[in-house]
């Protein structure tokens with residue numbers, strides 16, 4: 001299958017390793033990845049911060065670029081949530097019937113990465129090996145907007161040699177929340193602190209999630225506190241085939257191979 | 258008097274700061290919300306039809322607001338026919354004036370049932386100014402009143418206090434230095450104190466959970482029985498209710514009285530469910546008034562994207578579920594309405610002139626929407642109100658506002674892949690002076706400094722995904738992985 005990858009602006013800029021891992025997993029499963037080169041951002045940050053007028057051209061742009069693709073893969077549940085929860089409304093508010101029709105036709109073909117694997121491609125075992133203690137953090141958007149349920153855990157449980165440790169208070173927000181992390185930095189930090197205590201409680205080497213946004217926030221604080229816990233997007237675990245040392249936030253230098 | 262007076266206070270991040278340092282308060286809030294949530298979870302899980310109850314609740318509220326004018330008039334007509342008096346109050350000042358006037362024959366005292374609406378309009382202050390002493394009879398409200406405190410939760414106003422703190426307060430205020438701190442000791446002290454007031458106060462003031470248009474009746478649910486006392490013993494009863502509290506039919510209680518107690522206190526049913534209609538000679542209050550309060554509610558109705566705010570049945574479940582409220586407690590919201598519902602209701606009640614920081618006091622995690630018994634999509638309303646906050650800024654301010662400039666700049670960048678690539682390259686150079694020996698960014702200037710207050714930032718990698726994808730050939734055999 002030809003799968004169009006929408007990498008998202010922040011993964012493109014900050015987490016190329018996640019995109020590389022997505023490509024790797026999907027190609028290993030025999031699919032072809034296309035990367036529509038004009039893509040940039042889904043408009044989530046603008047929309048959620050109150051700059052709804054500014055988000056509209058970004059929505060148009062996304063729809064324009066991905067309209068004709070059979071399947072779109074997005075390794076970020078918050079961006080998919082942005083599309084599913086707001087695109088139709090944004091198009092309607094703009095009074096643009098064509099955009100509305102395009103949104104309606106496109107959205108059913110847009111999948112978050114783990115959804116794509118399990119719901120569209122019907123695979124749970126992607127042939128990965130990852131001999132580490134891992135705990136899974138359910139991002140709020142994957143949990144409450146996309147309702148991915150146990151899909152990510154099903155995928156992880158099929159990984160060879162992995163040791164999965166349940167995270168206490170799984171359903172509680174980590175405190176990222178986009179611009180919330182900056183506008184309400186102290187409250188966000190307090191929420192983060194509680195989440196990190198839960199992660200430490202699991203004694204995991206790596207915390208994973210479907211969203212690098214949460215992970216960047218967790219990783220940033222764990223690095224500040226010099227904790228020996230790494231973070232990795234779920235795609236990176238599912239791409240892993242070889243025995244490697246896990247990413248440890250204090251050791252990582254942000255190198256991309 | 259300005260309505261929701263407290264919200265002329267500091268913005269949310271500022272008000273939250275001292276609370277975040279109050280270890281005792283935070284542990285009280287965490288404990289209390291965990292307990293209530295646990296109870297709620299148990300009694301909600303046992304209901305196979307919970308989701309359809311929520312949908313019915315939502316539809317009932319939606320329908321009522323659509324025909325609010327006729328239901329209010331129907332309520333007025335039926336209530337009057339049953340012997341009650343209905344008063345219409347445009348705002349807080351008008352409502353307070355009406356109540357004070359009717360409480361004139363109160364011999365200087367009025368007993369009160371917990372009511373957030375009376376908190377909203379600052380009724381106690383107005384009564385005191387008129388020489389009438391309001392006596393709170395709900396245990397939590399009594400704690401707030403005796404401690405000269407402010408409510409921090411709409412259902413459990415003293416949620417931020419623990420048992421020992423309450424003991425201290427009672428021991429001091431009631432002159433009982435040897436009071437124990439078991440729940441029995443505390444409730445007994447309150448009971449003895451309040452009995453006196455129930456027996457000797459001729460006027461009671463209440464809020465309402467529901468006004469029933471069909472019958473002209475009023476419904477209040479409570480746990481302590483203090484409400485029942487206030488509703489039956491005094492000669493005069495004055496009920497103050499927002500116009501949003503009306504429901505069409507008696508029958509609607511079937512659903513709402515399942516949704517409310519389970520969501521609010523995690524009980525299948527409240528211990529006391531009081532319903533009364535007008536006056537009955539020789540039985541209960543002989544004079545009954547209802548004050549219907551607008552106080553900007555019709556303004557909220559005008560905004561189709563935000564009007565569902567008025568669906569709220571004040572169960573407080575969203576507060577208990579909110580991870581932000583969990584950290585700060587209710588006082589950070591500087592309003593009687595704290596938590597997610599407060600974040601959407603307070604600024605609207607202030608016509609968006611105050612409380613503009615509240616719609617941003619949320620990580621949009623959606624936990625509130627998930628528990629709301631009438632399915633108010635709070636995150637959606639929050640985002641809509643953020644838009645109103647941004648658009649309400651005068652043009653010249655927007656031109657100078659750093660955030661607005663940044664947002665427009667980012668939009669300009671995102672509207673072209675060339676510009677995005679250029680920005681990424683510039684970022685890699687610009688970050689160099691900020692990278693510490695650890696290889697990470699530990700401090701950032703300006704707005705971004707919020708990030709580095711508690712977190713480091715991994716620098717931009719030397720290659721973006723796009724660049725990797727463009728260059729790769731043949732297909733990579735190894736995932737870069739450290």
Ligand code: SF4
Nearest residue numbers: 569570572573575629
């Ligand atoms: S918004 Fe919903 S959950 Fe919150 S208090 Fe109102 S009814 Fe309850």
